[in-house]
Amino acid sequence: MAIVNLSNVTYKYPLTDSPALQNISLQVEEGEFVAVIGPNGAGKSTLCYTLAGFVPHFFKGELTGTVEVDGKDLHKATLNDWVLNVGLAFQNPFNQISGAKYTVFEELAFGLENIGIPPQEMKTRVHEAMKLTGISDLADRSPYSLSGGQQQRVALTSILVMQPRVLVLDEPTSQMDPIGTREVFGVIRTMAERGMTVILVEHKVEWIAQFADRVIALHEGQLLLEGTPSQVLTSDLLPEKGFGISRYTSVAREAQKRGLWKEEKLPVTLDEAVDGFIPLSPRMRGQG
Amino acid sequence: MHERLSFYTKRDSSLHKLNPLTKLTLAFSLVLISFISPWYWTPHVLLLLILIPLSFLGKVSGEFLRALFRLILPAAGFLFLMQAFFQPIGSSIIFKIWFLDITKESLIFAFRNAMRIAIMVSSFTLFLLTTHPSELMSELTRRGLPGQFAYVIISTLQIIPQMQAKAQTIIAAQRSRGLDTQSGFLKRVGSLIPLVGPLVFGSLVEVEERAIAIEARGFTSTREKTFLYDIPDTNLDRALRWMLILLVIASLALRIWLS
Numbered sequence: 001m002a003i004v005n006l007s008n009v010t011y012k013y014p015l016t017d018s019p020a021l022q023n024i025s026l027q028v029e030e031g032e033f034v035a036v037i038g039p040n041g042a043g044k045s046t047l048c049y050t051l052a053g054f055v056p057h058f059f060k061g062e063l064t065g066t067v068e069v070d071g072k073d074l075h076k077a078t079l080n081d082w083v084l085n086v087g088l089a090f091q092n093p094f095n096q097i098s099g100a101k102y103t104v105f106e107e108l109a110f111g112l113e114n115i116g117i118p119p120q121e122m123k124t125r126v127h128e129a130m131k132l133t134g135i136s137d138l139a140d141r142s143p144y145s146l147s148g149g150q151q152q153r154v155a156l157t158s159i160l161v162m163q164p165r166v167l168v169l170d171e172p173t174s175q176m177d178p179i180g181t182r183e184v185f186g187v188i189r190t191m192a193e194r195g196m197t198v199i200l201v202e203h204k205v206e207w208i209a210q211f212a213d214r215v216i217a218l219h220e221g222q223l224l225l226e227g228t229p230s231q232v233l234t235s236d237l238l239p240e241k242g243f244g245i246s247r248y249t250s251v252a253r254e255a256q257k258r259g260l261w262k263e264e265k266l267p268v269t270l271d272e273a274v275d276g277f278i279p280l281s282p283r284m285r286g287q288g
Numbered sequence: 289m290h291e292r293l294s295f296y297t298k299r300d301s302s303l304h305k306l307n308p309l310t311k312l313t314l315a316f317s318l319v320l321i322s323f324i325s326p327w328y329w330t331p332h333v334l335l336l337l338i339l340i341p342l343s344f345l346g347k348v349s350g351e352f353l354r355a356l357f358r359l360i361l362p363a364a365g366f367l368f369l370m371q372a373f374f375q376p377i378g379s380s381i382i383f384k385i386w387f388l389d390i391t392k393e394s395l396i397f398a399f400r401n402a403m404r405i406a407i408m409v410s411s412f413t414l415f416l417l418t419t420h421p422s423e424l425m426s427e428l429t430r431r432g433l434p435g436q437f438a439y440v441i442i443s444t445l446q447i448i449p450q451m452q453a454k455a456q457t458i459i460a461a462q463r464s465r466g467l468d469t470q471s472g473f474l475k476r477v478g479s480l481i482p483l484v485g486p487l488v489f490g491s492l493v494e495v496e497e498r499a500i501a502i503e504a505r506g507f508t509s510t511r512e513k514t515f516l517y518d519i520p521d522t523n524l525d526r527a528l529r530w531m532l533i534l535l536v537i538a539s540l541a542l543r544i545w546l547s
Contacts, residue, residue: 049500052504054500054503054504058499058500058503079503079508080503080506080508080509080510083503083504083505083506083509084506084509087504088500088504089504090497090500090501092497094494095494095497095498095501096497096498096501097501098439098443098498098501098502098505099442099443099446099447099498100422100425100438100439100442100443100446101422102420102421102422102446105516106422106516109516110502110505111504111505111506112514112516113513113514113515113516114435114505114506114507114509114511114513115506115509115511116509116511116512116513116514117514118514119514119515119516119517119518122514122516123516144446144450155501158505159504159505162505162506
């Protein structure tokens with residue numbers, strides 16, 4: 001049975017006329033890694049807030065349809081129980097630092113103190129999570145003295161350490177360099193393999209193609225496409241609707257129009273791209 | 289830039305090792321005794337006999353004495369002069385300057401009040417110098433202070449310096465676009481406006497996000513909280529607290545008995 005189950009979910013923020021989410025139905029299996037893409041205003045963050053229970057319990061407004069995680073109904077749950085099952089980390093790392101703690105280690109323990117984990121287990125969990133995300137060397141630093149990318153890792157770790165069944169991430173690598181991004185995607189992949197369910201909003205489609213099990217494309221609050229990364233990310237619909245797509249896909253699509261692409265499928269990543277081009281004949285090469 | 293709004297000075301001393309509640313009790317009892325004890329010279333003696341040696345015991349004498357002589361005593365001195373000159377009490381005039389009378393009563397009154405203020409500020413200075421704010425708050429939360437209340441205090445201590453840093457960034461950004469912040473007074477006041485907007489509205493948005501972030505980490509969880517660090521509460525701590533409370537009661541009794 002799916003651990004996350006949304007059916008016909010429609011949601012309107014208070015004081016707005018048009019719904020931010022319209023008739024979304026979505027099932028996610030335990031241990032699955034689902035990526036969500038979409039242009040600005042597509043409802044990606046609203047979807048994250050809904051999964052994490054902040055819609056409707058924090059933002060109020062009108063939610064219809066059913067949201068279930070692990071068989072529990074969001075309408076009947078309270079937010080402080082819901083967050084034990086679903087962890088949320090979002091974009092701006094600065095605002096995710098509690099401000100109540102003076103070192104990264106204490107910051108990571110903050111959530112565990114709140115939910116009453118015994119100190120000994122707390123320390124073990126924090127050490128493990130720091131090792132996993134590669135921030136052990138930051139343990140004694142002040143969370144405010146870190147760079148954006150480091151803060152983002154602390155924010156991610158602070159949720160991982162809570163060991164939620166479902167992890168919802170809203171652009172957790174926005175301030176990271178390519179190396180940081182690769183590491184974080186690696187961590188997310190590992191968590192999914194250990195059985196944590198991951199729902200990730202991300203613009204970096206080349207990374208999604210390599211790591212995610214499934215991709216969901218949102219557009220104007222509606223579910224536009226759903227499928228494997230290579231199906232969704234190379235769809236012709238994406239550029240039409242203003243989605244960011246991989247440059248390798250764009251190049252291959254142009255090549256396809258000129259008869260220079262031999263495969264049926266379009267590529268998303270560099271590795272997929274290099275094999276697909278038809279080698280130029282010496283004559284054509286001469287023409288430049 | 290990452291300066292903290294905290295006086296805490298990390299040292300390895302027996303005063304630092306006391307339970308935060310004991311130190312808080314100490315600070316409050318000194319203030320209370322200085323207010324309720326019957327003799328006007330009590331604060332004076334308390335300051336000299338207790339706080340200064342305590343600051344040596346806590347290995348923060350440098351910081352403490354600097355604050356005492358540069359800030360606390362000058363402020364108390366000013367208060368003393370104001371009250372000595374302008375307090376219209378008593379009849380035994382000592383001397384007159386123009387229309388201002390200095391009476392024996394007003395002198396005593398002014399001295400007592402100035403010393404009370406001095407002891408109040410300096411005992412809390414010593415307290416803050418030797419107590420880590422997060423230790424204090426987790427100790428108080430453990431003893432029943434609502435978590436939200438502790439959070440507001442402790443996060444303010446960290447977030448205000450962050451807001452100052454942000455204000456600096458906004459000013460620099462506006463100046464790089466030609467905003468004049470250095471000429472006449474009116475112009476400077478005018479130039480505050482483009483600062484206030486981004487800072488205030490930006491902070492409001494941040495508050496919402498921060499609320500979500502701490503909620504996602506179980507901030508309002510109904511489970512019983514635990515604490516990462518165990519803050520020791522020794523027999524010495526308990527004995528000291530009882531002693532201090534008894535001293536306060538004793539001075540209250542003396543005050544009633546003698547009046």
